[in-house]
Amino acid sequence: ETGVTQSPTHLIKTRGQQVTLRCSSQSGHNTVSWYQQALGQGPQFIFQYYREEENGRGNFPPRFSGLQFPNYSSELNVNALELDDSALYLCASSTDRGFYEQYFGPGTRLTVT
Amino acid sequence: QQQVKQSPQSLIVQKGGISIINCAYENTAFDYFPWYQQFPGKGPALLIAIRPDVSEKKEGRFTISFNKSAKQFSLHIMDSQPGDSATYFCAPVDNNDMRFGAGTRLTVKP
Numbered sequence: 001e002t003g004v005t006q007s008p009t010h011l012i013k014t015r016g017q018q019v020t021l022r023c024s025s026q027s028g029h030n031t032v033s034w035y036q037q038a039l040g041q042g043p044q045f046i047f048q049y050y051r052e053e054e055n056g057r058g059n060f061p062p063r064f065s066g067l068q069f070p071n072y073s074s075e076l077n078v079n080a081l082e083l084d085d086s087a088l089y090l091c092a093s094s095t096d097r098g099f100y101e102q103y104f105g106p107g108t109r110l111t112v113t
Numbered sequence: 114q115q116q117v118k119q120s121p122q123s124l125i126v127q128k129g130g131i132s133i134i135n136c137a138y139e140n141t142a143f144d145y146f147p148w149y150q151q152f153p154g155k156g157p158a159l160l161i162a163i164r165p166d167v168s169e170k171k172e173g174r175f176t177i178s179f180n181k182s183a184k185q186f187s188l189h190i191m192d193s194q195p196g197d198s199a200t201y202f203c204a205p206v207d208n209n210d211m212r213f214g215a216g217t218r219l220t221v222k223p
Contacts, residue, residue, distance in 0.1 A: 004156075042202050042213030043157065056209065090156050099211035100145050104156030
């Protein structure tokens with residue numbers, strides 16, 4: 001059974017640029033959630049996708065957008081990057097919508113300069 | 114905004130000792146109470162979780178104690194080992210919400 005994978009591992013971008021992060025869910029999982037984790041803090045929920053449809057969104061601006069593909073992998077897109085977007089971006093997959101028994105990937109470390 | 118308060122912020126324990134981390138919540142709709150373990154450079158990993166119909170759950174050296182009336186739950190790590198050194202998060206869940214605590218950085222000294 002393959003776990004949750006994310007790419008890239010690290011990324012450096014300049015303020016104002018756009019970035020796309022990718023997540024492959026664990027085998028058999030149809031739900032993917034994205035989180036932002038600033039240094040020294042707990043993860044903050046960005047949004048969730050269930051069977052290719054958005055199923056809830058946290059308190060993040062519209063420049064954070066996402067997509068889920070038929071194979072349940074997912075992308076997180078961030079436009080007009082700001083310095084405060086520097087963080088570890090985590091995706092988590094689960095077998096159903098909601099937040100029960102989520103399995104996290106290793107994260108993508110984004111640095112905005 | 115519903116709050117989840119985790120304490121202590123950091124904890125240092127000697128090898129073989131007991132580590133105790135607490136989590137207090139406000140949302141009475143939470144019905145799943147997990148603890149996650151996160152090592153530096155890694156994503157959080159589900160460690161142990163409890164449903165509100167029981168007051169305690171034990172898995173190996175890890176125990177969750179749940180107090181519904183006080184709206185608190187805690188993680189106990191028995192016989193703490195240096196390999197347990199990590200950051201621990203409580204993250205109570207209901208059908209539409211999940212709130213991570215701020216984390217507890219545990220250091221187990223050999």
